[in-house]
Amino acid sequence: MANADTPHSPHHHAAHAKEYKGSCFCGAVQFTISGEPAGMGYCHCESCRKWSAGPVNAFTLWKPDALKVVRGAENIGTYSKTPKSLRKWCTKCGGHLFTEHPGMGVTDVYAAVIPDFPFRAGVHVNYQETKLRMKDGLPKMKDMPKEMGGSGVVLAE
Numbered sequence: 001m002a003n004a005d006t007p008h009s010p011h012h013h014a015a016h017a018k019e020y021k022g023s024c025f026c027g028a029v030q031f032t033i034s035g036e037p038a039g040m041g042y043c044h045c046e047s048c049r050k051w052s053a054g055p056v057n058a059f060t061l062w063k064p065d066a067l068k069v070v071r072g073a074e075n076i077g078t079y080s081k082t083p084k085s086l087r088k089w090c091t092k093c094g095g096h097l098f099t100e101h102p103g104m105g106v107t108d109v110y111a112a113v114i115p116d117f118p119f120r121a122g123v124h125v126n127y128q129e130t131k132l133r134m135k136d137g138l139p140k141m142k143d144m145p146k147e148m149g150g151s152g153v154v155l156a157e
C-alpha cells in the first residue's frame with residue numbers, strides 16, 4: 001500500500017534553481033531572479049549610455065519568467081522609447097531595475113542591481129558606438145550577434 005503522506009525536503013526549491021536577490025537604489029522595489037542567464041556582457045550603445053548615465057551597461061539576459069518582483073511592484077515605472085524595450089525603474093528613488101525586450105523574449109537585468117549574482121561577461125555588443133574601450137580579450141561585436149538580429153561582425157578591440 002502506498003503511503004499518501006509523501007515526505008519532502010525543505011530545500012526542494014533550492015535544489016532546482018539558484019536564486020539571486022535584486023533591488024532598486026532605495027530598496028522599495030525588490031525582486032528575485034532564478035536559474036541561469038541566457039547571456040551576459042557589456043553594451044556600448046548610445047541608448048544604454050544615455051539611459052544609465054554611464055559609459056557602458058553591464059547586462060544579464062533572462063527568460064522573462066525567471067524574474068519575480070517580490071516587493072514594491074506598484075513603484076515600478078515604465079518608459080518605452082521603442083516597442084523593443086520596456087525600461088523599468090523605481091518611481092521613488094529613480095534607480096533603474098531592468099529592461100524587458102518582448103521581441104527577443106528576454107529581460108535585461110542590470111548586473112549593478114544584482115550584486116550577489118556572479119556576473120561574468122561573455123561578449124561586448126554595439127562596440128562601434130563605444131566611448132570606453134575595454135581591452136579584456138572578449139569578442140567585440142560591431143552591433144549584435146547574428147542570432148539576435150545583428151550583423152555578427154566582430155571588431156578589433
Ligand SMILES: [Zn+2]
Binds near residue numbers: 024029091095
Ligand atoms: Zn527605489
Ligand SMILES: [Zn+2]
Binds near residue numbers: 045
Ligand atoms: Zn545598449
